[in-house]
Amino acid sequence: MRFLHPPPVRRLPLTGEQPATVVGGEAANGFVSAPRRRVGASPLAVERMNVDQLSIAYGPKLAVDTVSLPIRQGEVLALIGPSGCGKTTLLRSLNRLTELTKTASMKGRITLDGVDTATLEPTALRRRVTMVFQQPNPFPMSVFDNVAYVLREQASRRPKKRVLHGAVASALERAGLYDEVKGDLSHPALRLSGGQQQRLCIARALAADPEVLLLDEPCSALDPQSTQVIEDLIVQLREQVAVVIVTHNLQQAYRIADYVAFMYLGELVEYGPADQVFGSPREQRTAEYVSGGFG
Numbered sequence: 056m057r058f059l060h061p062p063p064v065r066r067l068p069l070t071g072e073q074p075a076t077v078v079g080g081e082a083a084n085g086f087v088s089a090p091r092r093r094v095g096a097s098p099l100a101v102e103r104m105n106v107d108q109l110s111i112a113y114g115p116k117l118a119v120d121t122v123s124l125p126i127r128q129g130e131v132l133a134l135i136g137p138s139g140c141g142k143t144t145l146l147r148s149l150n151r152l153t154e155l156t157k158t159a160s161m162k163g164r165i166t167l168d169g170v171d172t173a174t175l176e177p178t179a180l181r182r183r184v185t186m187v188f189q190q191p192n193p194f195p196m197s198v199f200d201n202v203a204y205v206l207r208e209q210a211s212r213r214p215k216k217r218v219l220h221g222a223v224a225s226a227l228e229r230a231g232l233y234d235e236v237k238g239d240l241s242h243p244a245l246r247l248s249g250g251q252q253q254r255l256c257i258a259r260a261l262a263a264d265p266e267v268l269l270l271d272e273p274c275s276a277l278d279p280q281s282t283q284v285i286e287d288l289i290v291q292l293r294e295q296v297a298v299v300i301v302t303h304n305l306q307q308a309y310r311i312a313d314y315v316a317f318m319y320l321g322e323l324v325e326y327g328p329a330d331q332v333f334g335s336p337r338e339q340r341t342a343e344y345v346s347g348g349f350g
C-alpha cells in the first residue's frame with residue numbers, strides 16, 4: 056500500500072516556520088500593489104522536473120517552441136502569457152496529457168527526478184505529476200469516496216477501513232478542507248461550494264502523493280474569497296510538492312509565484328524570479344505584457 060509509506064526521498068521537510076504570511080503592499084513595475092502571500096522561494100527548493108528544448112506541434116502548427124526550464128519543489132512556478140501562447144500545452148506535456156491529442160507531436164526531453172518521462176508508464180506518471188483543472192470536477196460520489204477512490208486504485212490490496220480513513224483525512228487536511236467536511240464525510244461532493252469542490256479535487260490529486268501538482272487556472276471559476284483560500288493553500292503546498300500554475304491573472308501570479316515563465320507565441324520569452332519578471336523585466340515584450348500593454 057504505497058500511500059501509507061511514501062519513500063522519504065519524495066518529501067522535503069515541512070517548514071512549519073514558513074507560514075504563508077502576507078508581505079504587503081510592494082509595487083512591481085507600477086502595475087500592482089496587491090498584498091503578496093509568498094515569502095520567497097524556499098532555500099530547500101530541489102529540482103523535480105526539467106524541461107529541455109521542448110517543442111510541441113499540433114499538425115503543422117507549432118504551439119511550444121524550444122522551451123527549457125526547471126520545475127522545483129519548494130517553489131510555485133506560474134506560466135503566464137496571452138491567450139494561445141502555449142501555456143496549457145506546456146502544462147499538459149508535463150504528464151503526457153498532450154499525447155492524448157492525436158495531432159500532437161513533441162520534440163525535446165522532459166525528466167522527472169532525472170528519468171525521461173517518455174520512458175514512464177503514462178498512468179503511473181500522471182499519479183506522480185497530477186493535474187487540477189479549471190472547472191472543479193469531483194466525482195458524483197461522497198467526499199470520502201472521491202479521495203478514497205484514488206487510494207483504493209493505487210493500493211495493491213484492499214486497504215483496511217481505519218487505514219483508508221486516516222489517509223483520506225490526511226489528504227483532506229493537506230488541501231485545507233478537512234475541518235469543513237469532517238462532520239460528514241459521506242456528504243455528496245457535488246453539493247459542496249465551488250471553492251470546496253476545487254479543494255476536494257486538490258485533495259484527490261494529493262492523495263496520490265505526487266511530486267508535482269499542475270494547476271490549470273484553478274481559480275478562474277471561483278469567487279474572490281474561495282480564490283484567496285486556494286491561493287493560500289498553493290503557497291503552503293509548495294513545500295510538499297512542486298507546483299506549476301497556469302494563470303491569466305497577473306495579480307494572482309504576482310501574489311503567489313516564486314518563479315514566473317512568460318510565454319509568447321509558443322516561445323519562452325522570459326523566465327525568472329517573480330520579483331524580477333514583474334519588477335524589472337529583461338525583455339521588452341515582458342515589460343509590455345506585465346504592464347498591461349497587450350494580451
Ligand SMILES: Nc1ncnc2c1ncn2[C@@H]1O[C@H](COP(=O)(O)OP(=O)(O)OP(=O)(O)O)[C@@H](O)[C@H]1O
Nearest residue numbers: 113118136137138139140141142143144145156158
Ligand atoms: N487540440 C489542439 N489542436 C490543435 N491546436 C491546438 C490544440 N490545443 C491548442 N492548440 C493551439 O495551440 C496553441 C497553444 O494553445 P494553448 O491552449 O496551449 O495556449 P494557452 O496559452 O494555454 O491559451 P489560453 O490562455 O487561451 O488557454 C494555440 O494556437 C491553440 O489554438
